[in-house]
Structures are given as C-alpha cells and as structure tokens.
Amino acid sequence: MKTKLICLLVCLGAVNALTRKQEAAEQSRRKTASPSQKKEPVQEDEYEDEELADECPEPNGYFPDAEQCDKYYDCRDGKGTEKLCPDGLVFNDFSPQHEKCDLPFGIDCSKRLKLQKPQPSQHCPRMHGYFAHEDAKICDTFYYCVEGKFNMITCPDGLVFSEKTGICNWPDEAQKKGCGSRELFNFTCPKVDDSVAATHPRYADAEDCQYFYVCVNGEIPRRSGCKLGQAFDERTGKCDWARKIPECKDWYKGQLTDQELDALENPPPKPKPTGGPSRRKSSRPT
Structure with missing residues (x-):
C-alpha cells in the first residue's frame, strides 16, 4: 500500500512538471510569433x-x-x-x-500671410521697405528704409503716398484714410451734367494761381499744376504765362525777377549740333 502511494505522488509530480514545461514552451512560441511593439527611435535630423x-x-x-x-x-x-x-x-x-x-508690392502673399518677426528702427517698422509717415495726417511724406536706415521722401504736389503700391499716387487711387481729395484740398467738384462731366472739367485753385483741379468724370478732384512762370487761365482752361493773365500777373513777384520770367517765356534757341560729316551712306547698296 505504501509503495502504491509513493508511485502515485511521483506520477502526479511528473504530470505537473510536464504541464509547466508545455506552458513555458507555448508562451515562448507566442512571443516569437507576435510582432514586436518596440520601435527604433527616429533621429531628429532625419525627421x-x-x-x-x-x-x-x-x-x-x-x-x-x-x-x-x-x-x-x-x-x-x-x-x-x-x-x-x-x-x-x-x-x-x-x-x-x-x-x-x-519688396511686397505686386507679389501675392494672400495665401502666405505669415512673416518673420520685425526688426524695427527709427522711422522703419522693418529693415527694408517703403513706409508711411507716423503721423496719419501727413499724407505726402514717406520713408524709404534700407538695412534699417531711412531716407525721407516727399511726393509731388497733389499726390499722396500709397501704402498698397509703395509709390505716390492720386488721393482717390491711394485710398489712404484721412488723405482723400476733400480732406487735402478742401475742394469739391461742382455738379455738372453728363456731357460736361465727360470732358473732365478744370477749375482754378482759388489760393494758388499755378495750380488747378481736374474733376475726373465731373466728380473726383485731382490737383494739378502749371510749370514755373505760368498760371491757370480760367477763361481757356489752360496754362499760360502768368503775366498774360490779369488776376495772376503779379503771382511770381518776389519769387522770380522780371529777367528770370523773360528767360522762361523766351528761352534762347538751342544750338544746332555740330560735328563731322554724316556717317549715313549716300546710297543704298546695289
């Protein structure tokens, strides 16, 4: 009886040992068959x-x-x-x-709106470019910046700086806030019928004989001017020598002498070019 009991215990132990070996083998097989979850690290420079x-x-x-x-x-x-x-x-x-x-003028950045951080300096919001005067009421002055250094530039009379194009332009085309024709000139085009409006009528500047206004399509005023020594003649709608226009005959007094006005009105004839014989061939090749 004792011998049978010992044999039974030994056999049960052998079965349990075999089972543990089989479980270990099965776990090893599963690890080998399943893909590894561990990934190799990606190098930052490769990314x-x-x-x-x-x-x-x-x-x-x-x-x-x-x-x-x-x-x-x-x-x-x-x-x-x-x-x-x-x-x-x-x-x-x-x-x-x-x-x-x-420069950004004329280049389409509508889909690429981001820009690098500005590097401003005196009068220059960025190192390069054309920039409006800091005072919004000063419409005809702007700054040209190169490497953070500025040059101040003034537009010709009647024009204002356009932030959209980077050049001087007519106020109605520049469309700069506070710099429209009415704000700048204190002039409004008189109402006229369509036939007169189509001719872009002209009107004298009441404060300056040299200048006048052109009303584009009879509505939009643009200030223009005559050359030095001349004035706008309301009767003809054209520029003429100031001394010929009664209301403007003394306009340049104190600015130009009579001799200077004479020289402007009657410039000396340009000398004809002198030189050697003509290099043109006298006849065509046959």
Whole structure:
C-alpha cells in the first residue's frame, strides 16, 4: 500500500512538471510569433530632412513656403534648405530657377500671410521697405528704409503716398484714410451734367494761381499744376504765362525777377549740333 502511494505522488509530480514545461514552451512560441511593439527611435535630423523634402515639388530650384511669405526653400537633389529673405522683403516665386527677394508690392502673399518677426528702427517698422509717415495726417511724406536706415521722401504736389503700391499716387487711387481729395484740398467738384462731366472739367485753385483741379468724370478732384512762370487761365482752361493773365500777373513777384520770367517765356534757341560729316551712306547698296 505504501509503495502504491509513493508511485502515485511521483506520477502526479511528473504530470505537473510536464504541464509547466508545455506552458513555458507555448508562451515562448507566442512571443516569437507576435510582432514586436518596440520601435527604433527616429533621429531628429532625419525627421527634419523628410519635412524639408516635402517642401520641394521638384528636385532642384527655389520654392516658397506654404504659409510664410518671406520664407523659401533651396532644393538640391530633392533636399531642401530653409531660408529667409531680409526683414521687410518677401520671396518672389516668379521662377524656380531664380532666388529673388523683393519688396511686397505686386507679389501675392494672400495665401502666405505669415512673416518673420520685425526688426524695427527709427522711422522703419522693418529693415527694408517703403513706409508711411507716423503721423496719419501727413499724407505726402514717406520713408524709404534700407538695412534699417531711412531716407525721407516727399511726393509731388497733389499726390499722396500709397501704402498698397509703395509709390505716390492720386488721393482717390491711394485710398489712404484721412488723405482723400476733400480732406487735402478742401475742394469739391461742382455738379455738372453728363456731357460736361465727360470732358473732365478744370477749375482754378482759388489760393494758388499755378495750380488747378481736374474733376475726373465731373466728380473726383485731382490737383494739378502749371510749370514755373505760368498760371491757370480760367477763361481757356489752360496754362499760360502768368503775366498774360490779369488776376495772376503779379503771382511770381518776389519769387522770380522780371529777367528770370523773360528767360522762361523766351528761352534762347538751342544750338544746332555740330560735328563731322554724316556717317549715313549716300546710297543704298546695289
């Protein structure tokens, strides 16, 4: 009886041992069969290269950034190098073969509105560009900035600085707030019928004999002027020598002498060019 009990215990132990071995083998098999969840770390520079490569629609060339107008990519063999234009300039994407940064006027940045952080200095909101005067009431003065250094420029009489185009323009075209024709000139075009309006009628400037107003389509006033020594004649609607117009005959007194006015009205004839014989051939070749 004792011998049978010992044999039974040994056999049960052997069965349990076999079962544990089978379980261990099964777990090992499952680990080998299932894919590993551990991934190799991606190198940061490799990730950046992949990102910049996406900015290269062609293997070689210069291409704009999708969001920032003054950023672009120099692509070589499909690999892109990120670049920035000087502050105030934007990338001109007219051709992938040309690396060109320009003033923003005339370049479409409507879909690339972002810009780099400004680097302002005196009178220059950015290092490069044309910028309006700080005083909004000063309409005809602006600043031209290069490398953060400014030059102040004044528009010709009757024109104002246009922030949209970067040049001096007629007030109605510049559309700068507070710098319209009525605010600047204190003049309103008289109402006329359509036939007169079509001729763009002219009116004298009541305060300055040299200047006059052209009413475009009879409605929009533009201030224009005669050349030095002349005045606007209301009777003819044209410029003539001031001394010939009774109400303006003394307009230049104290500014120009009679001799200077005479020289303007009667300039000396230009001398005819002198030189050697003509180089033209006297006859056509036969």
